[in-house]
Amino acid sequence: MNRRAWILFATVAVLWGIPYLLIKIAIEDLSPLIVVFGRVAIAALVLVPIAAAQGTLSSLRRHLGPITFLGLVHIVGPFLLITYGEVHISSSLTGLLIAIEPVLIALLMLRAEPLTRVRGAGLTLGLVGVAVLVGLDVSGDRLGLLGAGMVLLATLLYAVATVYVQRKASDVPPTALVAGTTTVSTLVLAPFAAFNLPTTPVSGGSWAALLALGLLCTAVALLAFYRLIGEAGPGRAGLVTYANPVVAVLLGVAILNEPLHTSTILGFALIVAGCWLSTRPTRSASPRPSTESAAPVEVGAASR
Structure with a gap:
């Protein structure tokens, strides 16, 4: 990768590693509902004009x-689950659990x-890491287990949505896709947010x-990630998934x-090894083009 690609890579890694801290x-x-609504509304206000300018x-x-489906499954569901989950678990553990997504995508495919x-x-290996x-x-913390379960469910929804994008929306321009999904999410959450406004300072x-x-x-x-894809290709851009949890921790x-246990380091190492092995391309005597390999670089990954 060239210098610009490395700068973009580092930028995206940081921007996708800090959400868990900011949520906390x-x-x-x-x-949590207001946090999710505010986040998607702000993103929509920025992305819709950009997509409109691009035509x-x-x-x-x-x-x-x-x-509409992606707005619900790739944004509303995961955002709510992750934000409510962080009420019960640490931001670093949240980031590490979400790193299992490439393994879940491989299972779905x-x-x-x-x-x-x-x-x-x-x-x-990835599942053992989790x-x-x-x-x-x-262990032994029921609320902690609930929070971890919510984050893992959110990660599964991310994986489902990523595979869905490949199969049903791969021809939609990325900025339009994310502008559309954040707008749908904002509209869905607005009525609920109206009844959950802060009552204290x-x-x-x-x-x-x-x-x-x-x-x-x-x-x-999002904008930086798509520039990174253009500079380094989708395969290398997807490697940012391994850097985000490090930033989060x-x-x-x-x-x-937040505490840093030996189990945290061991679990993360197992997840990274599992992701790398499970997403390695398979060799074939007569390779054929496939649309399956291009998208696990998650179109909506910046919704993290």
């Missing part, structure tokens, strides 16, 4: 069904990709965290004083 700060004074919004007319010994070993994190970090830190979540971690991160430990 925001929910001190704001309800890509018209492409959404032919894809209203997929856009078993019919399209043959299960070789290497891929099978990768899937097993078991280590959950079993040792929140909200600190400037919580408002600032919410603004950063929508503006930096969603809108700006470092910030959680340094700023929120």
